[in-house]
Amino acid sequence: MARIAVVTGGSRGIGAAISKALKAAGYSVAANYAGNDEAAAKFKAETGIPVYKWDVSSFEACSTGLAQVTKDLGPVDVLVNNAGITRDGMLHKMTSDQWYAVINTNLNSLFNMTRPVIEGMRERGFGRIISISSINGQKGQMGQANYSAAKAGDIGFTKALAQENANKGVTVNVICPGYIATEMVMAVPQEVLEKSILPQIPVRRLGQPEEIARCVVFLASDEAGFITGSTLSANGGQYMT
Template sequence: MRTAIVTGGTGGIGLAVCRQLLADGFHVTALFGGDQEAARRCRDELGITTLQCDVTKMAECARVVEQVHLTVGPVDTLVNNAGICRDAPFHKLLEGDWEKVIATNLDGLFNMTRQVWDSMRERGFGRVINISSINGLKGQFGQANYTAAKAGVIGFTKSLALEGARKGITANVVAPGYIDTPMLAALKPETLAMITDQIPVGRLGSPEDVARCVSFLASQNADFITGETLNVNGGQYLG
C-alpha cells in the first residue's frame, strides 16, 4: 500500500484530496494546523490519522514525517496543500501578514518536501504534488503576498521536477480557480455571483474537481508528466 501525506488535509480541498487518495488505496495521513474540530470530523468520516503540524517549523515537519515513517512506512506521495490568506491592498499590507503567508504557503512547501526527498531519491520513486492557485498565475488585487507565494510554488516545482526526474520522482502543480469551500461561501452573495459570472463553464469548482487531478498525478498513469501545472479553473484563466 502506498503512503501519502496531505498538508492542510482536514477541510475543504485537503479533505477531498484525502478522501480521493483513500479511495485510490493509499494509506493517508492528514496534517492540520490547529483546528481540532475539523481534524475530529476528518477522523470520524475517513478513519485516517490526523497529526497537528505547523508547516512553518522545520522541526515539526521532521517530527510528523518520522512518525509516519515509523508507524506506516516511507512516504510515497506528498501533497502540499496547506495555505492561508491575509489579504490587503499593497499600500496597506502589513509586514507580519506578508511574512505569515510566505511562511505557510511557500516556506512550508520547502520544510515538508525536504523531509521526504532523500527517501524518495533512495527508493527511486516519489510523487510531490503542490497546490498553487489561479491567482499565482494571473495575479490578484489585494493579494501581493498570496500571489507571490503561489507563483513561487510553481517555480519551486519546476526545479524539483528537473532534479527528481532521473530518480523516479515527479513533481507537479495543481492550480485551482474558485472552488466552493467554506472560505469562499463566506463572501457576500453578490460577490460570489460576480465571480461565477466570470467562469466560462458557469459554476464554481468543487473540491472533488481538484482531488481528481491530484489522484491522476499521484497515479502510475502520470509517470511521464513532471514539472507541469494543471489548471482547474473552468476556463477562467488560460495560462
C-alpha cells in the same frame, strides 16, 4: 502494500477531499492539520484517516511530524502540499506579519515538507510531489501580493525540483485551482458570487473540491509517470495559459 500519502491541510476543504480521494484509490493517507482540533477529530471519525497536528511553516515541526508518520505508516511515497492561508490587504497597508505569515505557510512549507522526504524518494526510485498553487499565482490578484507571490513561487519550486529528480522516478507537479466551492468561497454573499465571480468563469459555476482531488489522484498514480514539471490549471476556463 499500499503507498503512503501525506496531505498538508488535509482535514478540511480541498485537502479533505484530496485525503478522502487518495484513500479511496488505495493509498494509506496521513492528514496534517494546523490548529482546528475539533474539525480534525470529526474528519478522523468520519473517514478513519489518521490526523497529525503540526505547523508547516516550521522546518523542525515538519521533520518531527513526518518522522512520526513514517514510524506509524511507513516511508512517504506521495506528498501533497496543500496547506495555505490568506492575509489579504493592499501592499501599501500590509504589515510584515501579514506578508511573512503567508510566505511561510504557502511557500516555505514546500521546502519544509519536501526536504525531509525527498532523499528517501530518490533512494527508493519512486515519489510523487504535488503542490496546490492557485490561479492567483498565475495571474496575480489585487490585495493579495503576499498570496500571489507565494503561489507563484510554488510553481517555480515545482519546475526546478522536477528537473532535479526526473531521472530518479520522482515526479513533481503543481495544480492551480480557480474558484472552488469551499467554506471560504461559499461564505461570500450570493449576490457577489452571481454578479462578480461567476461571470468571470466561462463554465459559469464554481469548481468542486472533488474535482481538484481527482487531479491529485491522477498525478499521484503510476500512469502519470511521464508527467513532471507541469502546471495543471483547474479553473473553469477563467485563466488560460
